[in-house]
Amino acid sequence: MRLFTAVLPPPDQLAELAAEVDALLRLPGADALRWTGRPGWHFTLAFMGEVDEALLPDLRTRLARAAHRTAPFPLRLHGSGHFGQRTLWTGAAGALDDMRLLGERSDAAARRAGIPMDEHRAYHAHLTLARARTGVHADLRPFVDGLAHFEGARWQVSELALVRSNLPAGGTPGEGPRYETLDTWPLGQGG
Incomplete structure:
Protein backbone atom coordinates (compact mmCIF):
# COMPACT_ATOMS: atom_id res chain seq x y z
CA MET A 1 0.00 0.00 0.00
CA ARG A 2 1.18 3.54 -0.81
CA LEU A 3 1.53 5.61 2.35
CA PHE A 4 2.51 9.08 3.48
CA THR A 5 2.21 11.22 6.58
CA ALA A 6 0.36 14.51 6.40
CA VAL A 7 -1.10 17.55 8.08
CA LEU A 8 -4.81 17.74 7.24
CA PRO A 9 -6.31 21.25 7.36
CA PRO A 10 -9.64 21.50 9.23
CA PRO A 11 -12.97 21.80 7.37
CA ASP A 12 -13.36 25.57 7.93
CA GLN A 13 -9.95 26.28 6.42
CA LEU A 14 -10.65 23.94 3.52
CA ALA A 15 -13.93 25.77 2.88
CA GLU A 16 -12.04 29.08 2.68
CA LEU A 17 -9.66 27.58 0.15
CA ALA A 18 -12.52 26.00 -1.81
CA ALA A 19 -14.13 29.44 -2.26
CA GLU A 20 -10.86 30.75 -3.71
CA VAL A 21 -10.44 27.72 -5.99
CA ASP A 22 -14.03 28.10 -7.22
CA ALA A 23 -13.07 31.58 -8.49
CA LEU A 24 -9.98 30.11 -10.21
CA LEU A 25 -12.12 27.53 -11.99
CA ARG A 26 -13.88 30.38 -13.83
CA LEU A 27 -10.60 31.71 -15.30
CA PRO A 28 -9.73 31.06 -18.95
CA GLY A 29 -7.54 27.99 -19.24
CA ALA A 30 -8.87 26.27 -16.12
CA ASP A 31 -9.92 23.28 -18.23
CA ALA A 32 -6.26 22.71 -19.19
CA LEU A 33 -5.63 21.72 -15.58
CA ARG A 34 -6.53 18.58 -13.67
CA TRP A 35 -7.83 19.93 -10.36
CA THR A 36 -7.21 17.85 -7.25
CA GLY A 37 -10.18 16.47 -5.36
CA ARG A 38 -11.01 18.51 -2.30
CA LEU A 55 5.70 -3.09 8.74
CA LEU A 56 2.55 -1.21 9.80
CA PRO A 57 2.50 -2.10 13.53
CA ASP A 58 6.06 -0.84 14.07
CA LEU A 59 5.45 2.17 11.82
CA ARG A 60 2.35 3.13 13.80
CA THR A 61 4.26 2.88 17.10
CA ARG A 62 7.08 5.04 15.78
CA LEU A 63 4.76 7.64 14.24
CA ALA A 64 2.86 7.91 17.53
CA ARG A 65 6.18 8.62 19.25
CA ALA A 66 7.10 11.23 16.61
CA ALA A 67 3.75 12.97 17.08
CA HIS A 68 3.97 12.91 20.85
CA ARG A 69 7.43 14.54 20.73
CA THR A 70 6.14 17.42 18.62
CA ALA A 71 4.16 20.23 20.23
CA PRO A 72 1.02 21.53 18.47
CA PHE A 73 1.78 24.51 16.25
CA PRO A 74 -0.09 27.31 14.44
CA LEU A 75 -0.55 27.23 10.68
CA ARG A 76 -2.64 28.89 7.98
CA LEU A 77 -3.09 28.43 4.26
CA HIS A 78 -1.21 31.19 2.49
CA GLY A 79 -0.51 32.46 -0.99
CA SER A 80 0.29 30.40 -4.06
CA GLY A 81 3.02 29.13 -6.28
CA HIS A 82 3.90 26.60 -8.93
CA PHE A 83 6.46 23.93 -9.70
CA GLY A 84 7.50 24.47 -13.31
CA GLN A 85 4.56 24.61 -15.69
CA ARG A 86 2.98 21.51 -14.20
CA THR A 87 1.77 22.03 -10.62
CA LEU A 88 -0.26 24.79 -8.94
CA TRP A 89 -0.27 24.94 -5.15
CA THR A 90 -1.15 27.01 -2.11
CA GLY A 91 1.38 27.29 0.64
CA ALA A 92 1.43 27.64 4.39
CA ALA A 93 2.47 30.29 6.87
CA GLY A 94 3.04 29.98 10.58
CA ALA A 95 5.30 27.59 12.44
CA LEU A 96 6.87 26.08 9.32
CA ASP A 97 9.96 24.97 11.23
CA ASP A 98 7.70 22.89 13.50
CA MET A 99 5.97 21.35 10.49
CA ARG A 100 9.35 20.60 8.91
CA LEU A 101 10.46 18.95 12.18
CA LEU A 102 7.31 16.80 12.22
CA GLY A 103 8.11 15.77 8.65
CA GLU A 104 11.68 14.87 9.59
CA ARG A 105 10.45 12.85 12.56
CA SER A 106 7.94 11.06 10.31
CA ASP A 107 10.70 10.27 7.83
CA ALA A 108 12.95 8.94 10.61
CA ALA A 109 10.09 6.83 12.03
CA ALA A 110 9.54 5.25 8.61
CA ARG A 111 13.26 4.51 8.17
CA ARG A 112 13.47 2.93 11.63
CA ALA A 113 10.42 0.81 10.82
CA GLY A 114 12.33 -0.63 7.85
CA ILE A 115 10.81 1.44 5.04
CA PRO A 116 13.37 2.49 2.42
CA MET A 117 12.87 6.24 2.02
CA ASP A 118 14.00 8.33 -0.94
CA GLU A 119 16.88 10.68 -0.43
CA HIS A 120 16.00 13.54 1.86
CA ARG A 121 14.87 16.66 0.00
CA ALA A 122 14.42 20.17 1.35
CA TYR A 123 10.85 20.42 2.64
CA HIS A 124 8.56 22.90 0.91
CA ALA A 125 5.12 23.14 2.51
CA HIS A 126 2.51 23.08 -0.24
CA LEU A 127 -0.98 21.79 -0.86
CA THR A 128 -1.41 20.75 -4.51
CA LEU A 129 -4.45 22.28 -6.19
CA ALA A 130 -3.99 21.37 -9.86
CA ARG A 131 -1.67 19.79 -12.38
CA ALA A 132 -1.37 20.47 -16.08
CA ARG A 133 -2.94 17.75 -18.16
CA THR A 134 -0.45 15.45 -19.89
CA GLY A 135 0.74 16.93 -23.15
CA VAL A 136 -0.91 20.29 -22.50
CA HIS A 137 1.08 23.50 -22.04
CA ALA A 138 -0.70 25.41 -19.30
CA ASP A 139 0.00 29.00 -18.28
CA LEU A 140 -0.21 28.87 -14.49
CA GLU A 159 -2.35 15.75 14.98
CA LEU A 160 -0.25 13.75 12.58
CA ALA A 161 -2.07 11.64 9.99
CA LEU A 162 -1.01 8.44 8.23
CA VAL A 163 -2.69 8.41 4.82
CA ARG A 164 -3.07 5.72 2.20
CA SER A 165 -3.05 6.76 -1.45
CA ASN A 166 -5.28 4.56 -3.59
CA LEU A 167 -4.24 4.98 -7.20
CA PRO A 168 -6.93 4.99 -9.88
CA ALA A 169 -7.80 1.50 -11.04
CA GLY A 170 -10.05 2.38 -13.95
CA GLY A 171 -9.18 4.09 -17.16
CA THR A 172 -11.20 7.22 -16.44
CA PRO A 173 -9.33 10.18 -17.97
CA GLY A 174 -8.19 12.68 -15.36
CA GLU A 175 -9.03 10.40 -12.45
CA GLY A 176 -6.76 11.07 -9.49
CA PRO A 177 -5.84 9.08 -6.40
CA ARG A 178 -8.25 8.64 -3.50
CA TYR A 179 -6.90 9.24 -0.02
CA GLU A 180 -7.84 7.29 3.08
CA THR A 181 -6.70 8.36 6.55
CA LEU A 182 -5.55 5.17 8.28
CA ASP A 183 -4.61 6.65 11.64
CA THR A 184 -3.99 9.91 13.47
CA TRP A 185 -1.96 10.72 16.57
CA PRO A 186 -2.25 13.79 18.81
CA LEU A 187 0.71 16.12 18.94
CA GLY A 188 2.50 17.05 22.12
CA GLN A 189 1.44 14.33 24.52
CA GLY A 190 4.95 13.72 25.89
CA GLY A 191 6.99 10.53 25.61
Whole structure:
Protein backbone atom coordinates (compact mmCIF):
# COMPACT_ATOMS: atom_id res chain seq x y z
CA MET A 1 0.00 0.00 0.00
CA ARG A 2 1.18 3.54 -0.81
CA LEU A 3 1.53 5.61 2.35
CA PHE A 4 2.51 9.08 3.48
CA THR A 5 2.21 11.22 6.58
CA ALA A 6 0.36 14.51 6.40
CA VAL A 7 -1.10 17.55 8.08
CA LEU A 8 -4.81 17.74 7.24
CA PRO A 9 -6.31 21.25 7.36
CA PRO A 10 -9.64 21.50 9.23
CA PRO A 11 -12.97 21.80 7.37
CA ASP A 12 -13.36 25.57 7.93
CA GLN A 13 -9.95 26.28 6.42
CA LEU A 14 -10.65 23.94 3.52
CA ALA A 15 -13.93 25.77 2.88
CA GLU A 16 -12.04 29.08 2.68
CA LEU A 17 -9.66 27.58 0.15
CA ALA A 18 -12.52 26.00 -1.81
CA ALA A 19 -14.13 29.44 -2.26
CA GLU A 20 -10.86 30.75 -3.71
CA VAL A 21 -10.44 27.72 -5.99
CA ASP A 22 -14.03 28.10 -7.22
CA ALA A 23 -13.07 31.58 -8.49
CA LEU A 24 -9.98 30.11 -10.21
CA LEU A 25 -12.12 27.53 -11.99
CA ARG A 26 -13.88 30.38 -13.83
CA LEU A 27 -10.60 31.71 -15.30
CA PRO A 28 -9.73 31.06 -18.95
CA GLY A 29 -7.54 27.99 -19.24
CA ALA A 30 -8.87 26.27 -16.12
CA ASP A 31 -9.92 23.28 -18.23
CA ALA A 32 -6.26 22.71 -19.19
CA LEU A 33 -5.63 21.72 -15.58
CA ARG A 34 -6.53 18.58 -13.67
CA TRP A 35 -7.83 19.93 -10.36
CA THR A 36 -7.21 17.85 -7.25
CA GLY A 37 -10.18 16.47 -5.36
CA ARG A 38 -11.01 18.51 -2.30
CA PRO A 39 -11.20 15.46 -0.01
CA GLY A 40 -7.52 14.94 -0.81
CA TRP A 41 -6.24 18.42 0.11
CA HIS A 42 -3.36 17.94 2.53
CA PHE A 43 0.24 18.87 3.30
CA THR A 44 2.43 15.81 2.70
CA LEU A 45 5.16 15.47 5.34
CA ALA A 46 6.92 12.19 4.45
CA PHE A 47 6.11 10.11 1.37
CA MET A 48 6.85 6.42 1.92
CA GLY A 49 5.65 4.88 -1.33
CA GLU A 50 4.78 1.20 -1.29
CA VAL A 51 4.88 -0.20 2.26
CA ASP A 52 4.65 -3.85 3.24
CA GLU A 53 1.65 -4.33 5.51
CA ALA A 54 3.84 -6.33 7.92
CA LEU A 55 5.70 -3.09 8.74
CA LEU A 56 2.55 -1.21 9.80
CA PRO A 57 2.50 -2.10 13.53
CA ASP A 58 6.06 -0.84 14.07
CA LEU A 59 5.45 2.17 11.82
CA ARG A 60 2.35 3.13 13.80
CA THR A 61 4.26 2.88 17.10
CA ARG A 62 7.08 5.04 15.78
CA LEU A 63 4.76 7.64 14.24
CA ALA A 64 2.86 7.91 17.53
CA ARG A 65 6.18 8.62 19.25
CA ALA A 66 7.10 11.23 16.61
CA ALA A 67 3.75 12.97 17.08
CA HIS A 68 3.97 12.91 20.85
CA ARG A 69 7.43 14.54 20.73
CA THR A 70 6.14 17.42 18.62
CA ALA A 71 4.16 20.23 20.23
CA PRO A 72 1.02 21.53 18.47
CA PHE A 73 1.78 24.51 16.25
CA PRO A 74 -0.09 27.31 14.44
CA LEU A 75 -0.55 27.23 10.68
CA ARG A 76 -2.64 28.89 7.98
CA LEU A 77 -3.09 28.43 4.26
CA HIS A 78 -1.21 31.19 2.49
CA GLY A 79 -0.51 32.46 -0.99
CA SER A 80 0.29 30.40 -4.06
CA GLY A 81 3.02 29.13 -6.28
CA HIS A 82 3.90 26.60 -8.93
CA PHE A 83 6.46 23.93 -9.70
CA GLY A 84 7.50 24.47 -13.31
CA GLN A 85 4.56 24.61 -15.69
CA ARG A 86 2.98 21.51 -14.20
CA THR A 87 1.77 22.03 -10.62
CA LEU A 88 -0.26 24.79 -8.94
CA TRP A 89 -0.27 24.94 -5.15
CA THR A 90 -1.15 27.01 -2.11
CA GLY A 91 1.38 27.29 0.64
CA ALA A 92 1.43 27.64 4.39
CA ALA A 93 2.47 30.29 6.87
CA GLY A 94 3.04 29.98 10.58
CA ALA A 95 5.30 27.59 12.44
CA LEU A 96 6.87 26.08 9.32
CA ASP A 97 9.96 24.97 11.23
CA ASP A 98 7.70 22.89 13.50
CA MET A 99 5.97 21.35 10.49
CA ARG A 100 9.35 20.60 8.91
CA LEU A 101 10.46 18.95 12.18
CA LEU A 102 7.31 16.80 12.22
CA GLY A 103 8.11 15.77 8.65
CA GLU A 104 11.68 14.87 9.59
CA ARG A 105 10.45 12.85 12.56
CA SER A 106 7.94 11.06 10.31
CA ASP A 107 10.70 10.27 7.83
CA ALA A 108 12.95 8.94 10.61
CA ALA A 109 10.09 6.83 12.03
CA ALA A 110 9.54 5.25 8.61
CA ARG A 111 13.26 4.51 8.17
CA ARG A 112 13.47 2.93 11.63
CA ALA A 113 10.42 0.81 10.82
CA GLY A 114 12.33 -0.63 7.85
CA ILE A 115 10.81 1.44 5.04
CA PRO A 116 13.37 2.49 2.42
CA MET A 117 12.87 6.24 2.02
CA ASP A 118 14.00 8.33 -0.94
CA GLU A 119 16.88 10.68 -0.43
CA HIS A 120 16.00 13.54 1.86
CA ARG A 121 14.87 16.66 0.00
CA ALA A 122 14.42 20.17 1.35
CA TYR A 123 10.85 20.42 2.64
CA HIS A 124 8.56 22.90 0.91
CA ALA A 125 5.12 23.14 2.51
CA HIS A 126 2.51 23.08 -0.24
CA LEU A 127 -0.98 21.79 -0.86
CA THR A 128 -1.41 20.75 -4.51
CA LEU A 129 -4.45 22.28 -6.19
CA ALA A 130 -3.99 21.37 -9.86
CA ARG A 131 -1.67 19.79 -12.38
CA ALA A 132 -1.37 20.47 -16.08
CA ARG A 133 -2.94 17.75 -18.16
CA THR A 134 -0.45 15.45 -19.89
CA GLY A 135 0.74 16.93 -23.15
CA VAL A 136 -0.91 20.29 -22.50
CA HIS A 137 1.08 23.50 -22.04
CA ALA A 138 -0.70 25.41 -19.30
CA ASP A 139 0.00 29.00 -18.28
CA LEU A 140 -0.21 28.87 -14.49
CA ARG A 141 0.44 32.60 -13.96
CA PRO A 142 -3.22 33.70 -13.88
CA PHE A 143 -3.97 31.05 -11.26
CA VAL A 144 -0.91 31.87 -9.16
CA ASP A 145 -1.84 35.57 -9.37
CA GLY A 146 -5.45 34.77 -8.43
CA LEU A 147 -4.30 33.16 -5.17
CA ALA A 148 -1.28 35.36 -4.46
CA HIS A 149 -2.99 37.36 -1.71
CA PHE A 150 -4.92 34.46 -0.18
CA GLU A 151 -4.60 34.41 3.62
CA GLY A 152 -6.55 31.66 5.32
CA ALA A 153 -7.61 31.67 8.96
CA ARG A 154 -5.10 30.33 11.44
CA TRP A 155 -5.59 26.98 13.14
CA GLN A 156 -3.62 24.86 15.59
CA VAL A 157 -2.16 21.72 14.03
CA SER A 158 -2.90 19.11 16.68
CA GLU A 159 -2.35 15.75 14.98
CA LEU A 160 -0.25 13.75 12.58
CA ALA A 161 -2.07 11.64 9.99
CA LEU A 162 -1.01 8.44 8.23
CA VAL A 163 -2.69 8.41 4.82
CA ARG A 164 -3.07 5.72 2.20
CA SER A 165 -3.05 6.76 -1.45
CA ASN A 166 -5.28 4.56 -3.59
CA LEU A 167 -4.24 4.98 -7.20
CA PRO A 168 -6.93 4.99 -9.88
CA ALA A 169 -7.80 1.50 -11.04
CA GLY A 170 -10.05 2.38 -13.95
CA GLY A 171 -9.18 4.09 -17.16
CA THR A 172 -11.20 7.22 -16.44
CA PRO A 173 -9.33 10.18 -17.97
CA GLY A 174 -8.19 12.68 -15.36
CA GLU A 175 -9.03 10.40 -12.45
CA GLY A 176 -6.76 11.07 -9.49
CA PRO A 177 -5.84 9.08 -6.40
CA ARG A 178 -8.25 8.64 -3.50
CA TYR A 179 -6.90 9.24 -0.02
CA GLU A 180 -7.84 7.29 3.08
CA THR A 181 -6.70 8.36 6.55
CA LEU A 182 -5.55 5.17 8.28
CA ASP A 183 -4.61 6.65 11.64
CA THR A 184 -3.99 9.91 13.47
CA TRP A 185 -1.96 10.72 16.57
CA PRO A 186 -2.25 13.79 18.81
CA LEU A 187 0.71 16.12 18.94
CA GLY A 188 2.50 17.05 22.12
CA GLN A 189 1.44 14.33 24.52
CA GLY A 190 4.95 13.72 25.89
CA GLY A 191 6.99 10.53 25.61
